[in-house]
Amino acid sequence: MHERPLFKTLFAVPLHCDGCVDSVRKALSQVEGIQSVACHLEDQLVEVEGTAGPSAITSALGGIGKDCILRGSGTPNSAAVCILETHALGVENPVRGLARLVQAGPKLMIIDLSLKGVSPGAYQASIRQNGDISRGAASTGGVWEESDSPAGLSRGRLGQIEIDQTGSGGVLLDSPVEIWELIGRSIVVSRRTEKFEQDDEMTLVGVIARSAGVWENDKIVCSCSGKTVWEERTEQTSKGML
Structure with missing residues (x-):
């Protein structure tokens, strides 16, 4: 930390x-x-x-x-946002979360992650290799930099968020990355980090886009x-x- x-x-x-x-x-x-x-x-x-x-x-x-x-x-040029949605079919309000990313210093990005309307429990947040969300989390590729890092130490693994009995939760995380490295990639928040199922309503995904300073x-x-x-x-x- x-x-x-x-x-x-x-x-x-x-x-x-x-x-x-x-x-x-x-x-x-x-x-x-x-x-x-x-x-x-x-x-x-x-x-x-x-x-x-x-x-x-x-x-x-x-x-x-x-x-x-x-x-x-x-x-300027130091902030990004990611709207997190479920890609399960038939969901009336797919938006379940929001990640706000701020460059707080060299190689120090702060992520303000908040979720609502999801089942209680622990969820893993990760940056994915690409921004293809055409099939939800399943098409985003693996965890960013996972193949080049020791097991579990990839910069793409952001951390964990706990969801309470109301279905809501929030956490402030940090990661040694630069905003420009992530624009166009995606974030997945899920109980799992691979073998995603498109009909899993509790797996959330979104593309990282620049936002205003x-x-x-x-x-x-x-x-x-x-x-x-x-x-x-x-x-x-x-x-x-x-």
Whole structure:
């Protein structure tokens, strides 16, 4: 385990007055790993610096009734995201998880992994050789770098996440890799690391894609749909997005 350096995350948060700012600051002061909070009332943005994952921050804000949208993390070209879905047929809401990846330092990537709607137990998270998810996890290849590393020591093995009786769980992991090495590959979260079955509803897979760094994403209205970020948020939440 590496000592995690500080990194920044930026959130859109409905801030109506100084009272909102005070309540946000108070809530985030209770989150372990947060070093500083800057609230921008006019821009409706909250900037956080520390070692806390975005999921811990969104949970704390949700606890005081504040919705929020992650607008960026890390520095430019240092962040990625992976939406994790089941590829079992006939599933109404296939999205079951989200992995946010931030380059916190040279050869140090932090992964904020959260899941919901899965069976309780221990799951293994791994980076796969390719981003072909046409057959779910079965078409993603083996664990990345597994053939070139001693047994169990591949950089592609991210670690374990425990799911509680509510079907939810989250974990902050780190790995000695660079974001650029992973773009276009995939992440699989499953009870197994090989011989995947496409009808296994509890095996999740997604492609790793770049995401915005802090202050890189100033979109308020989507140019494609004309929807605000909050309208998009409501729509995506209804589809099972975390």
